[in-house]
Each structure stands twice: as structure tokens, then as C-alpha cells.
Amino acid sequence: MNTTEPAPCAIGRLRPDRDLDAVVAIEAAVFRRPGPRKDMLLAALDPERRGHAYVARSNQAVRAYCIGQLVVDELHIHTLAVGPAWRRAGLARRLLQTVLREAVALGVRSATVAGRRATGAARQLYEGAGFTPGGVRPGYYTDPKDDALIYWRHESDHPVAPTGLPSG
Ligand SMILES: CC(C)(COP(=O)(O)OP(=O)(O)OC[C@H]1O[C@@H](n2cnc3c(N)ncnc32)[C@H](O)[C@@H]1OP(=O)(O)O)[C@@H](O)C(=O)NCCC(=O)NCCS
Numbered sequence: 001m002n003t004t005e006p007a008p009c010a011i012g013r014l015r016p017d018r019d020l021d022a023v024v025a026i027e028a029a030v031f032r033r034p035g036p037r038k039d040m041l042l043a044a045l046d047p048e049r050r051g052h053a054y055v056a057r058s059n060q061a062v063r064a065y066c067i068g069q070l071v072v073d074e075l076h077i078h079t080l081a082v083g084p085a086w087r088r089a090g091l092a093r094r095l096l097q098t099v100l101r102e103a104v105a106l107g108v109r110s111a112t113v114a115g116r117r118a119t120g121a122a123r124q125l126y127e128g129a130g131f132t133p134g135g136v137r138p139g140y141y142t143d144p145k146d147d148a149l150i151y152w153r154h155e156s157d158h159p160v161a162p163t164g165l166p167s168g
Pocket of ligand 1: 082121128
């Protein structure tokens with residue numbers, strides 16, 4: 001997309017039976033290290049592990065995804081990515097807002113995510129959504145080596161706007 005217009009995408013729950021191949025393909029295109037295998041993603045989405053995952057779709061195709069897990073009253077975001085052709089159109093912001101709003105509706109009070117210190121885009125995305133760095137894991141990432149910043153966002157500090165359920 002690479003446009004300032006809102007991306008013509010609908011945000012909806014990730015459907016493991018239909019969406020996982022597309023998620024694995026985006027993961028492989030976006031991250032330098034091989035992304036999680038399909039069976040690992042399926043395990044993360046197991047309802048017993050309270051998987052919390054959403055995708056952005058246009059023309060039935062997945063363009064972006066966010067996969068996390070509900071842990072007591074916390075949301076742990078594991079991975080979030082937007083396909084290279086769909087960036088800078090507000091998709092990640094919309095996806096994150098939906099993921100947070102739906103988590104809050106399920107009783108979540110705080111959300112956390114780890115990110116590379118060197119990745120300015122993700123840092124600005126999370127900080128713009130009310131996350132603040134609450135810790136550092138020095139040298140956590142390899143290839144290339146980098147520190148992990150641990151972000152937290154507390155609902156009491158930044159209440160999400162309630163709206164209806166997303167489509168999908
Ligand atoms: C980080 C990423 C998810 C952003 O997706 P996106 O859809 O392009 O982001 P958005 O268009 O919703 O932008 C939201 C905000 O993020 C920040 N941002 C996004 N891309 C940026 C960039 N290239 N440089 C600086 N800031 C950026 C900005 O603050 C932006 O707000 P603005 O448009 O008002 O300036 C995307 O670049 C990506 O998939 N990167 C690789 C994977 C990754 O790093 N994931 C996060 C860690 S798990």
C-alpha cells in the first residue's frame with residue numbers, strides 16, 4: 001500500500017483452519033530468522049492456552065496478524081507483523097487496537113510485548129498505543145544481536161475505546 005489512506009482491510013479473529021498458511025508466509029517474508037512453524041502456531045492458539053489472535057484481511061487474503069495469549073488478567077503479545085506491501089497505512093495500529101479492545105472485554109488489565117531495541121517502527125507503534133518500556137533483556141536477540149525492550153501497557157492508564165466486535 002505505502003499510502004496514507006486507511007488500508008481497505010477488515011480485522012477479524014484468526015481462523016486457524018484458514019489463516020495459518022498465510023501467517024507463516026508473512027512471518028517468513030518479514031523476519032530474518034525462520035518464523036514459527038505451523039504446529040507451533042497451532043499450539044499457541046489452543047483454546048486451553050487462551051490464544052488471542054487477530055488478522056487483517058482484504059479480498060479474503062491475510063495482510064497482517066497479531067498473535068498473543070491471555071494469562072490471568074494480562075495479554076502477552078507474541079508476534080505482530082504486516083506484509084511488506086501493506087505497511088504505513090495504519091494497519092498495525094488498527095490491529096493492535098482491536099486486539100487490546102477485545103482483550104479488555106475479556107477482563108485483561110495489562111498487556112506486554114517484547115521488541116528489539118533497534119526496531120524503530122515497532123517501538124513507535126507500541127509507544128503510540130500507550131506501551132512504555134518496563135525492562136531490558138540485554139543481548140536477548142541474535143542475528144543480529146540486540147537487546148529486548150519489555151513494554152507494558154496498563155488499561156487504567158490508557159483505557160481503550162469500547163466499540164462493537166470486529167468483523168470476521
Ligand atoms: C512494525 C510494523 C508492524 C508496523 O506496521 P504498519 O502497518 O506499517 O504500521 P502503521 O501504519 O499502523 O503505523 C502505526 C505507527 O507505527 C509507527 N511506524 C510504523 N512504521 C514505521 C516506520 N517505518 N518508521 C517509523 N515509525 C513507524 C508510527 O508511529 C506509526 O504512526 P504514524 O503513521 O502516525 O507515524 C511493520 O513495520 C512490521 O511488520 N515490521 C516487521 C515486524 C515487526 O517488527 N513486528 C513488531 C515486533 S513483533
